[in-house]
Amino acid sequence: MHTGPTEDMDDRGSVDVLADRVRELVEARGPGAGPVTVVAVDGPSGSGKTTLAGELSRRLGAELLHVDDMHQGWTGLCETTRIARRSLVDAWRGGERPAYPTWDWTRDVRGADHPAPTPDLVVLEGVGSFAIAGDDAAARVWVEAPTEERKRRALTRDGELFAAHWDEWADQEAGLWATEPGRDAADLVHDTGSGSDVLREVPGHDLGALTRPPMWLVVLGVVAVSLNMRLLMTGLPPLLPRLREDLGLSSVWLGVLTTLPVLCMGLLAPASARLGLRLGVARSISLAMVAVVIGNLARFWGHEVVALYLGTLCAGAGIALAGTLLPGMVKRSFPPGRAGLATGLQMFAMMGGAGVAAAVAVPLADALGDWTRSLGFWGLVAVIGLLLWLPLDRRMHVRGDHDQHPPDASHRLPWRSTTAWFVAAFLALQSWQFYSTLAWLSPTYVGHGWDARDAGLLLSVFTGAQFVSGLVGPALTDRVGDWRVVLLAAGACGLVGQSGVWLAADAAPWLWAVLLGIAQGASFAVGLVLLVRYAVSPAAAARFTAMAFLVSYTIASLGPMTMGAVRDATGDYSAIWMVLAMLMLGQLTAASLLRPNRPLVT
Template sequence: MSTPATADHPAPPTHRSPEWLPPVWVLAIALVAVAANLRLALAAVPPLVQLIVTDLQLSNAAAGVLTTLPVLCMGLFAPVAQWLSERFGPAPTVFAAVACLALGSLTRLAGGSLGALYGGTLLAGVGIAVAGTLLPRLVKTLFPPERVGLVTGVYMLAMMVGAATSSAVAVPLVGLLGSWQASLASWSVVGFVGLAAWAPLARAGWVNRAEATSGGGHSRLPLRSRTAWLVAGYLVTQSWAFYSCLAWIAPSYVQLGWDRTHAGYLLSAFSATQVISGLLAPVLTDRVTDLRLLLLPAAGLGSVGLLGLLLAPTAAPWVWVGVIGLGQGAAFALALVLLVRYAATPAASGRLSAMGFLVGYGIASFGPVTMGVVRDATQGFHAVWLVLVLIMAVQFAVVALLRPGLDTVH
């Protein structure tokens, strides 16, 4: 039996999840099922880019838009996600987002029409944006502070496994299902599974939405916070490098003479190595006060791999891509931890996520298409990797400023 708090003996701070929530195992399954969808619509495209370009007579810049659109949505719709969560509750809002994601993927079955291809990609991007923005807030709400890193690692693991799988089997699915359109649309099945898994939490959140949305205070973005701008700056550099690599690693090796299947396997290796670092890095944050001890090695790994692609792409492609994956997996997982670590409350984490994604993804969304323009202008990928190496140099500078003791976002 606990001792009542008094003025002289205040109760120690404890974490208590709302009583209306489903059991913890249901929460864990739901979190993993939703997280598994957050990169499928993106990672399944690059191995099929040359097929799409040839079939629809697109430029490389236009093909880059298929990666740019979801990332742009992740920026533009992050504040919308925050507003919807304050109005309807974060759990029901995530349910609606996963429905958008699944329907958007299914729409690409008619991808022979540019309207269906880009429209489905846009709808999936909206779903990814809203769900991805709200998951850090839900992690801070549902789990104790000492488990934030572990839980972040678990849903990062689900994201990376989903991305690695979709990259590896995208081309084989074309042969099995008969078209690249069917290959892209097949991932809607995973979306509908996520929808079913999230339904109990969404229902509980809707029935108790008055409690679920309480304590949010205002929904304004922390635009005056130096800490928020530093986190957003980190997201810009991390996301620009990651999504540019995701879009162009496979096509770059197809240009070097690889067949599409093996180029897809190479991209799958990029995602698979992220599984290792994406799980390990956030777990280590539970034991580290100065996150720069993890952020700097992550940036270093990404830089080494990109230098390999720049200077000797055919010397050790699997090594270069694996090293980039290790760096990017850790970097993205640590970015999610930053959104929780530098927020005072779950609602503040939601606002920080909304601002970080708005600025970070809003700018980084131009990465894949800009790199496509660079590739079209230079007829090769040497300049693409050079630009990304310079982006990583900027990331080092931002990381140096993310010291312990920065003001938290309220």
Template sequence: MSDRTGRSGGSGRSGPWLAVVLAVVAVAASLRSPLTSVPPLAADLDGDLGLGAGALGLLTALPVLCMGLLAPPASALAARIGLDRAIAVGAVAVAVGTCVRPWGGAALLVAGTTLAGAGIAVVGALVPAAVKRHVPHRPGAVTGAYMASMMTTATLAAAVAVPLATALGWRVSLAVWALPAVLGAVVWLARSRPGAPGSPDEPGPARSADPAVAADPPAPTGLPWRSRTAWLVTAYLTCCSVSFYTLMAWVAPAYVERGWSDEAAGVLLAVFSGGQLAAALVVPALVDRVRDRRAWYAAPALANAAGLVVLVTAPDAAPWVVVGVLGVANGAAFSLGLTQLVEHAAGAHDSARLGGLGFGVSYAVAAAGPVVAGWTHGLTGTYAIAFGAVALVALSQVLVASRLGPGRQVGAGAD
């Protein structure tokens, strides 16, 4: 099967598709653990660095804001130095930022988190383009592997944050999550070296002078601002991101406030991440077989809204089950959002452009979620208002899903 550029999925000049999948899995392992390792350690960060609820919310929001601001220029970076090299650069930034951030005061913590967020922005925006280029015949399955890797380390980071801090200190507990980023950087640096299978400098007659769009026809370099399809995908991703980052930042502290221990709340956050992992393993592969995916897009948004209503109205009613359902719903919605970047793009170049717009807007908006939630908690003493607002966002996502029918594409003259 081939995409619109006429390239054969999984073979040809891109090299063995399995190598691409392994590279995607390796780099994905570093994209959420730097974030999920922070909330369970809120008490330690507050006690040692004097970070209150608002500052802790900002600490979670900073990488998300970076992801929003830097996702659009990520496609330009890929056009300049090559897709694989750009992903490698992003992975190096994640590794360095995650490694250095705990070893100083609040300023270094913020600076390192910002650098890690910048790297996550680049990698997150460009991986769907790499999937579109190298494995266009199985976007759902590869996205599932990507999500599974990302959520596995996210789950582990949340679950072991407090035990690691107890044994080795909170600084080591945060720094250890640089290791997956180092692995991802090594793998993508190897892929981008001259002569590597699928690298931009791979010898052969199919090589192009432009390393970022070697197999694609000339295409616009700007973001698809005027495409209605692009804005629908962007709206869907925005709803996903607002929900995910708000819940990731405040589910654990909300239950600590209700008398739970830090360790138990960290495990609850791990259940949230574990639910996302379960969804990532199943849902994206299933949608590869479905042409009209609107019902699939809407179902997790409805489940998310229902879970949030229970979280607001009856927070002590089976919290492990409710938070698990929220994890499944958020994981399914986000993984389906990633498949949209492949499904609704005409080619790899258009996927990068669509990702730049989608991630740029969604992360910029979502960055406000943890901060606003912390602010409203400070004013009202409850998280119910913030979680209720996220439920309304989830309902809005259902309406967006109903418009994302088959045939909508960005690029190649489509809208």
């Protein structure tokens, strides 16, 4: 990426050489923000940006502005860049009165905007300056030093106050540079950690643009993986009567087949987050898809009970790994204002695949001659998903999608965050109901005398409604100020649907299925949005997801089996729906606590 140190540094100091190089860039490119020429100096905390920028501005005769004066609290780095870009750089370009944001550290709220000058030349220094200046920067200088040296400098400068926030801030830096211009976008890289400063020049192209995967490839990859996240589970319930007949399994053991993947999603979530840090998110998701392929294909031999359960366990482990890491991928790859839409696309694929699997499970078994072939068929679909994901894996791996700071305390799960616990509780209630509905909606209506094929179609209506609400619900969160409106409306639909199946199952079964699908699709999709919105960075999103999934899915994994036990104990499917309706009341209560201004998860 870089050439070696510049040749004339033996005779002149690196800052002098840097000033000359910046001057050349400024003269060649000219002003970009209206009449203002911006030189951006960025890099991680403690790298020496402030000192270097001061020397640089003195040599260039430039105005010096510090992003440190603009930061919106300890968790507001991304918000700082958005506000400063709009009020400062965009104002320069538009001929408006420029200002920059401030923060009232005493009251921990945003302060009054501070008027800013409109100079001919400005050096904008601080974490996020590349993002603030954007394409209007005439020159970008990246300053770096080894992590331990940076930490020593920062704590010497700011004391124990910064020590308490070092890991939190490092997460935000990594998150910012995953989606905004960072080191790859620099014209010049200045290393201050080698004893004597070293200046390296970057070739004249933007390597970041060459290695950063295009958005269409990210969308294709996320959709391909998401499509395979529910096939394992929704292709099973319509076939449960055949499994019961052929294998002689009880309702409890049939429920275990749905429970295993959910249990994996809970228990393996922390390990999944750690694997993502070690191997990179994209490479880990590739491994997850391999496990999904193997596990589904193993169910071709489902007449052997061991193969049936081991295959389900293997594919469930893959789903757990991919499901834990996908929210972080969304956080990293999409702008914050598009998190809902991106999650909606993920849900669109997930629930779309689920609906198709439920609808064709029985016809596929009839066409292929056996229910095991219907289950194993989804392994072939997973192969296609893996092939569509691999190009993104290659691009991300070349770029390097590992976490950029060492695996220390910053990678612990957010057990002390009340926000994380509230979200986990909400997802636990939602997931218990979803997987119980998934497992027992079709058998309930088979118990009412329906044909298995029609019961499978009813389940596909349930998943089809999720397909729509899972896309619409998250998109609405980008537009409404309070996502609780969506969650409470969805919960009300679910309560009506559950009560309908409980008290009047045959009165309007298709309507009940639609209402259940609307409730579960929107609730789960918005829950995924919360894992992104409440996290301060992609790394924090991965830890938050791991913690929330560990709690929620471990609890929810008991749902299908417990509901099966309820059915066996009472001899009546309606008892299942009575219990689920009561749980929906708890979900509505949990949803009411998830206000948008809750503390962020670090």
